[in-house]
Amino acid sequence: GFHLYNKLPSVVPESCLLIFVGLIMGGIIYGFNDRSPPVMDSDIFFLYLLPPIVLDAGYFMPSRPFFENMGTILLYAVVGTVWNVFGIGFSLYGICQVKAFRLQDVSLLHNLLFGSLIAAVDPVAVLAVFEEIHVNEKLHILVFGESLLNDAVTVVLYKLFRSFCEMPTINSLDVLAGVGKFFVVGLGGVLVGLTFGLTAAFTTRFTKDIRVIEPLFVFLYSYLSYLTAEMFHLSGIVAIIACAMGMKRYVEANISLKSHTTVKYFMKMWSSVSDTLIFIFLGVSTIGENHEWNWPYICFTVIFCLVWRALGVLVLTFFVNRFHVNSITGKDQFIIAYGGLRGAICFSLVFLLPDFHRKKLFIAATTVVILFTVFIQGMTIRPLVDLLAVKRKRESAPTVGEQIHIRFLDHLLAGIEDISGHWGQYYWKDKLEYFNSKYLQKMLLREYDQPKSSIVLLYEKLERKHAIELAEAGQLGHAPHHPALLNNRAVITDKRLEDTLNPDVLDNMQEILARNLYRTRRTGPAYNRHTLPGDSEPAEHAKEILILRHRGL
Amino acid sequence: ALQVVVPQELTSHHLSAPPTVTSEQIEHLHRRFKQLSRDQLTIRKENFDSIPDLEFNPIRGKIVHAFFDKRNLRQESEGLADEINFEDFLTIMSYFRPIEMNMDEEQLDRFRKEKLKFLFHMYDSDHDGKITLQEYRNVVEELLSGNPHLEKESARSIADGAMMEAASICVGQMGPDQVYEGITFEDFLKMWQGIDIETKMHVRFLTMETIAHCY
Numbered sequence: 011g012f013h014l015y016n017k018l019p020s021v022v023p024e025s026c027l028l029i030f031v032g033l034i035m036g037g038i039i040y041g042f043n044d045r046s047p048p049v050m051d052s053d054i055f056f057l058y059l060l061p062p063i064v065l066d067a068g069y070f071m072p073s074r075p076f077f078e079n080m081g082t083i084l085l086y087a088v089v090g091t092v093w094n095v096f097g098i099g100f101s102l103y104g105i106c107q108v109k110a111f112r113l114q115d116v117s118l119l120h121n122l123l124f125g126s127l128i129a130a131v132d133p134v135a136v137l138a139v140f141e142e143i144h145v146n147e148k149l150h151i152l153v154f155g156e157s158l159l160n161d162a163v164t165v166v167l168y169k170l171f172r173s174f175c176e177m178p179t180i181n182s183l184d185v186l187a188g189v190g191k192f193f194v195v196g197l198g199g200v201l202v203g204l205t206f207g208l209t210a211a212f213t214t215r216f217t218k219d220i221r222v223i224e225p226l227f228v229f230l231y232s233y234l235s236y237l238t239a240e241m242f243h244l245s246g247i248v249a250i251i252a253c254a255m256g257m258k259r260y261v262e263a264n265i266s267l268k269s270h271t272t273v274k275y276f277m278k279m280w281s282s283v284s285d286t287l288i289f290i291f292l293g294v295s296t297i298g299e300n301h302e303w304n305w306p307y308i309c310f311t312v313i314f315c316l317v318w319r320a321l322g323v324l325v326l327t328f329f330v331n332r333f334h335v336n337s338i339t340g341k342d343q344f345i346i347a348y349g350g351l352r353g354a355i356c357f358s359l360v361f362l363l364p365d366f367h368r369k370k371l372f373i374a375a376t377t378v379v380i381l382f383t384v385f386i387q388g389m390t391i392r393p394l395v396d397l398l399a400v401k402r403k404r405e406s407a408p409t410v411g412e413q414i415h416i417r418f419l420d421h422l423l424a425g426i427e428d429i430s431g432h433w434g435q436y437y438w439k440d441k442l443e444y445f446n447s448k449y450l451q452k453m454l455l456r457e458y459d460q461p462k463s464s465i466v467l468l469y470e471k472l473e474r475k476h477a478i479e480l481a482e483a484g485q486l487g488h489a490p491h492h493p494a495l496l497n498n499r500a501v502i503t504d505k506r507l508e509d510t511l512n513p514d515v516l517d518n519m520q521e522i523l524a525r526n527l528y529r530t531r532r533t534g535p536a537y538n539r540h541t542l543p544g545d546s547e548p549a550e551h552a553k554e555i556l557i558l559r560h561r562g563l
Numbered sequence: 564a565l566q567v568v569v570p571q572e573l574t575s576h577h578l579s580a581p582p583t584v585t586s587e588q589i590e591h592l593h594r595r596f597k598q599l600s601r602d603q604l605t606i607r608k609e610n611f612d613s614i615p616d617l618e619f620n621p622i623r624g625k626i627v628h629a630f631f632d633k634r635n636l637r638q639e640s641e642g643l644a645d646e647i648n649f650e651d652f653l654t655i656m657s658y659f660r661p662i663e664m665n666m667d668e669e670q671l672d673r674f675r676k677e678k679l680k681f682l683f684h685m686y687d688s689d690h691d692g693k694i695t696l697q698e699y700r701n702v703v704e705e706l707l708s709g710n711p712h713l714e715k716e717s718a719r720s721i722a723d724g725a726m727m728e729a730a731s732i733c734v735g736q737m738g739p740d741q742v743y744e745g746i747t748f749e750d751f752l753k754m755w756q757g758i759d760i761e762t763k764m765h766v767r768f769l770t771m772e773t774i775a776h777c778y
Contacts, residue, residue: 410725411725411732414702414706414721415755419758419763421706422626422682423659428617428620429611429614430656440620469721
């Protein structure tokens with residue numbers, strides 16, 4: 011119903027509506043049973059509901075902008091989150107000192123613990139909202155990448171503070187151990203993910219005869235990487251992302267087209283289902299007797315979340331802009347700060363807290379923050395984006411020419427870096443590509459004697475799409491002199507060729523061009539123009555060309 | 564050490580922006596130049612062979628060629644120079660400057676055009692001011708030359724397809740008898756409109772130890 015009624019998505023993001031539905035459901039259950047409705051079990055959330063969403067995000071993440079902005083994303087994710095945690099924790103502790111609020115028994119550690127779980131930006135919520143507002147790619151990838159990678163920081167800090175709460179004394183060695191743990195968690199997650207990803211790629215190399223279970227491997231290995239990482243107390247989200255990004259390239263080359271479609275649709279389906287369930291559960295869990303409503307604390311929590319995020323973004327962007335050419339404008343910064351939505355991860359983490367007498371206060375505060383960010387920030391971000399005229403996503407499809415140019419630029423810059431003796435971004439990218447083509451592709455791709463560049467892949471994709479379009483429209487069976495075909499042709503002649511060919515052959519060539527040129531401008535026929543005087547049935551010929559080309563490429 | 568005299572062209576408004584190649588960077592490049600030229604005053608094409616990593620670059624030929632292209636060196640004549648001195652080396656390197664924060668619209672536009680002109684010269688190898696189909700094919704072939712198993716036909720067909728795309732972007736609907744000669748610089752500008760080249764095409768010159776494995 012939501013998607014049918016066209017006006018609604020422009021005003022209310024889907025996540026809001028889902029929470030609303032959940033609230034109503036929760037209210038109904040409460041009304042009937044007079045008892046708290048079932049609360050979302052943290053285990054269910056972390057084991058079943060979260061992985062599909064993260065996998066979907068990681069698999070379809072455009073890797074080029076992600077890696078280009080990696081430095082900025084990491085800065086926001088790591089430093090930004092730490093900044094937020096300590097900022098919120100300390101300021102809330104300050105609030106607790108005020109006698110009037112009757113909060114003095116909430117210790118600093120408790121506040122820091124609360125800060126650690128509420129500070130992290132949630133990928134599910136961000137995805138749900140940003141997907142509908144279509145900001146420019148760079149902005150999207152910054153917020154989204156940050157929300158995914160800050161999981162490592164959140165995990166470490168949360169576990170750290172939790173264990174600190176149970177320890178009688180804390181010395182600086184423990185703090186140092188905490189810092190070291192962060193690196194272990196983050197890098198360990200990446201390693202686990204990559205290992206599983208490469209294993210998955212390797213496995214799909216041998217699945218030529220059993221195409222049916224190919225999609226299974228994709229999901230299986232990703233889930234395994236998540237579980238393994240969580241088992242070793244590493245960051246599961248980072249692992250799954252590393253796995254998805256690592257295996258994507260090789261798996262897509264190895265598995266059949268049908269498997270690829272299956273993987274794509276299943277992933278989208280699972281993540282949609284998870285998404286919906288999470289938000290409904292969130293709504294349901296809000297109603298009930300789980301809350302202690304200490305309004306000053308809650309209000310200040312919300313305020314501090316906003317304030318500290320804004321400050322954090324401002325300060326960090328200041329640093330980023332000094333080192334980067336492509337600066338992040340003020341408008342972008344606002345959207346980044348405003349797009350820091352909290353979601354279900356905080357919610358589950360707060361339920362996982364050990365029972366102490368102020369737990370319900372924290373639950374209440376978390377709920378309010380989440381509802382606030384999702385509803386108010388989620389709903390108003392779209393009009394704000396329009397109002398501020400933030401640069402939107404370019405809605406054009408990729409062209410082969412663009413691919414060629416970008417690739418050319420890459421090589422050029424790598425070459426210049428080599429010449430100037432400077433080990434920069436392009437140098438390392440080049441090195442990675444070289445390593446990839448020499449070793450990895452041989453091991454992981456089935457037809458390793460035919461590595462394909464992205465230019466070729468894109469060209470093939472466009473060709474294939476176009477051939478399917480044509481076949482469906484029945485064009486291939488048409489008589490040659492179809493007026494539509496003749497209208498849109500561009501004849502390219504080679505100057506030198508004109509001199510050597512006689513006009514008859516030239517005429518023939520033009521006729522062939524006219525007949526075999528397809529409707530859209532994106533594809534170009536490839537055939538031996540020089541030696542096609544008299545030919546067979548044109549439609550059959552065109553079909554033959556298609557088949558030949560696909561085999562050849 | 565050689566005295567580095569920063570040439571007049573680099574410090575005046577001959578470049579489209581106030582000088583951003585700092586003296587530190589010039590020093591670094593000068594050291595690199597000396598290494599490449601084996602302490603001579605000029606370098607020739609052969610000197611570029613001593614850079615090991617450049618060998619794997621598919622468009623190596625074009626890059627080296629660009630250093631000696633007189634159009635890039637802002638000399639009035641056409642054709643290729645035989646050797647270049649440090650001044651010329653710097654001139655080429657200056658095409659890869661990062662943009663300045665305080666550039667206005669006009670300066671940015673000129674900046675962008677300069678970089679695109681450099682690229683255009685790389686595509687247009689016969690210096691006639693147009694990128695013909697053959698030249699475009701040549702570019703694509705070189706780009707894809709890293710794959711030894713890719714047939715030449717495929718590279719050619721891709722180039723043909725891209726050329727047709729370019730034709731439709733630049734000229735739009737063409738009548739049945741029109742012939743598309745080649746991509747001129749204005750068309751080239753149109754093609755690159757979607758890509759923000761002023762931020763992509765730059766190398767960050769940090770002060771680093773030059774890599775000593777050039778032999």
